[in-house]
Amino acid sequence: MADYTQMWTDLGLNHDNHNALLDNLGQAYQSIFMSQENRPEGMSYFDFVMSEAHGLRIQELREEQEAGRKIIGSFCVFVPEEIILAAGCTAVGLCAGADFAQEEVEKVLPRNTCSLIKSFFGFKLGKVCPYMEVSDMIVGENTCDGKKKSFEVFKEMVPNFYQMDLPQTKTPMARHMLKQEFKSFVEKLEEMTGKSISVEDLKQGIATVNAKRKALRRLSMLRAADPAPISGLDALLINQIAFLDNPIRFTEKVNAICDELELLIKETKGAKKAKAPRVLISGCPMAIPNWKLPSIIESTGAVIVGEESCIGERGQRNLTDDSADNLDGLMNAIVDRYLKIDCAVFTPNQERVNHIKEMSQQYNADGVIHYGLQFCQPYIMESFSVEKELEKQNISVLRLETDYSQEDMGQLSTRVEAFVEII
Numbered sequence: 352m353a354d355y356t357q358m359w360t361d362l363g364l365n366h367d368n369h370n371a372l373l374d375n376l377g378q379a380y381q382s383i384f385m386s387q388e389n390r391p392e393g394m395s396y397f398d399f400v401m402s403e404a405h406g407l408r409i410q411e412l413r414e415e416q417e418a419g420r421k422i423i424g425s426f427c428v429f430v431p432e433e434i435i436l437a438a439g440c441t442a443v444g445l446c447a448g449a450d451f452a453q454e455e456v457e458k459v460l461p462r463n464t465c466s467l468i469k470s471f472f473g474f475k476l477g478k479v480c481p482y483m484e485v486s487d488m489i490v491g492e493n494t495c496d497g498k499k500k501s502f503e504v505f506k507e508m509v510p511n512f513y514q515m516d517l518p519q520t521k522t523p524m525a526r527h528m529l530k531q532e533f534k535s536f537v538e539k540l541e542e543m544t545g546k547s548i549s550v551e552d553l554k555q556g557i558a559t560v561n562a563k564r565k566a567l568r569r570l571s572m573l574r575a576a577d578p579a580p581i582s583g584l585d586a587l588l589i590n591q592i593a594f595l596d597n598p599i600r601f602t603e604k605v606n607a608i609c610d611e612l613e614l615l616i617k618e619t620k621g622a623k624k625a626k627a628p629r630v631l632i633s634g635c636p637m638a639i640p641n642w643k644l645p646s647i648i649e650s651t652g653a654v655i656v657g658e659e660s661c662i663g664e665r666g667q668r669n670l671t672d673d674s675a676d677n678l679d680g681l682m683n684a685i686v687d688r689y690l691k692i693d694c695a696v697f698t699p700n701q702e703r704v705n706h707i708k709e710m711s712q713q714y715n716a717d718g719v720i721h722y723g724l725q726f727c728q729p730y731i732m733e734s735f736s737v738e739k740e741l742e743k744q745n746i747s748v749l750r751l752e753t754d755y756s757q758e759d760m761g762q763l764s765t766r767v768e769a770f771v772e773i774i
């Protein structure tokens with residue numbers, strides 16, 4: 352990696368903390384990803400992006416800033432990337448998947464807060480996340496209570512914090528509210544950039560994001576093959592990188608690896624053995640570098656064939672209709688698209704269970720592992736009804752609760768191994 356020390360200093364990162372994080376990340380990446388066999392050649396691009404995630408990519412974002420673009424950081428797939436791109440801005444995901452500065456975090460948040468929330472606080476307090484520091488505006492959303500209330504504290508730490516309210520039902524009133532929120536977001540971006548969003552801008556934003564989602568969908572569908580042409584770890588990594596990389600370049604690279612996977616499928620070559628036990632993961636999002644559970648699952652010889660998750664199919668599967676020829680029509684299409692996201696903060700949320708069943712069939716899963724982060728009420732509460740409904744269809748389910756620590760590795764491995772044996 353080139354020397355980015357000056358850039359990190361300019362961003363206000365804490366060098367000791369940041370070096371410690373990069374060292375840990377590098378080691379984890381080597382042992383989890385680079386030790387895999389039969390990786391598609393196209394993964395070399397994603398390995399490169401990861402190796403430069405705090406270097407070259409941040410440099411690119413700063414160059415975009417110098418050219419006048421604003422960088423918008425967010426924590427949720429409800430923040431519409433179409434609108435951000437239409438405003439001439441760049442979207443980056445800030446969800447964090449590792450514990451950091453926990454002692455500091457627990458001075459401002461209760462201990463029994465989910466790891467994902469504690470993680471982005473830790474990244475901020477430890478000054479280790481260049482994406483957070485490079486962002487011109489950070490958008491927090493009112494989804495679960497944990498995020499909603501923690502943002503009251505978080506916004507004191509970040510300048511240019513913007514709070515987006517979101518509905519928790521899908522009634523006509525909720526739809527109206529979401530549309531008003533998205534309109535306010537448009538106004539905020541227009542105020543920041545000093546430029547109005549035109550119909551053409553919005554159509555272009557939708558086209559770019561739809562192309563990215565189509566490519567990710569194509570990747571998902573290829574995982575239905577047996578043997579699976581790509582490991583679940585690598586597919587998850589690609590989905591994680593979707594939140595960081597330039598969307599146009601990323602789409603090209605995902606389509607390129609899909610071309611390669613199609614050839615591998617024709618030759619019945621797989622990343623894992625044919626007839627390996629096939630697992631679908633469902634539940635909380637797994638942000639970089641949260642690879643703990645997938646690496647445990649795949650180390651048993653099983654293969655993960657899909658993620659019913661926001662960093663996975665829940666976040667990417669629906670496209671935005673771009674047929675309207677006026678701003679209001681396009682905004683309606685965006686609202687309709689986002690209201691299809693079946694996050695557990697919604698009630699009722701039957702769509703999610705239906706989607707899990709559909710994915711199990713589509714990807715020929717032998718069982719579902721429901722992944723809940725400790726203290727995440729929406730997903731853990733929903734895991735009971737998910738289990739009940741899937742078992743009615745004779746789909747085996749293992750409900751797991753974990754966090755970002757390594758302490759429960761042994762216990763998790765034992766439970767996953769036992770589950771993989773019976774499916």
Ligand code: BJ8
Nearest residue numbers: 427428465494495497661694727
């Ligand atoms: S649309 S899943 S990205 S809110 S794990 S912080 S829910 S206590 S992340 Fe999410 Fe948007 Fe929904 Fe998706 Fe709260 Fe649970 Fe923590 Fe969570």
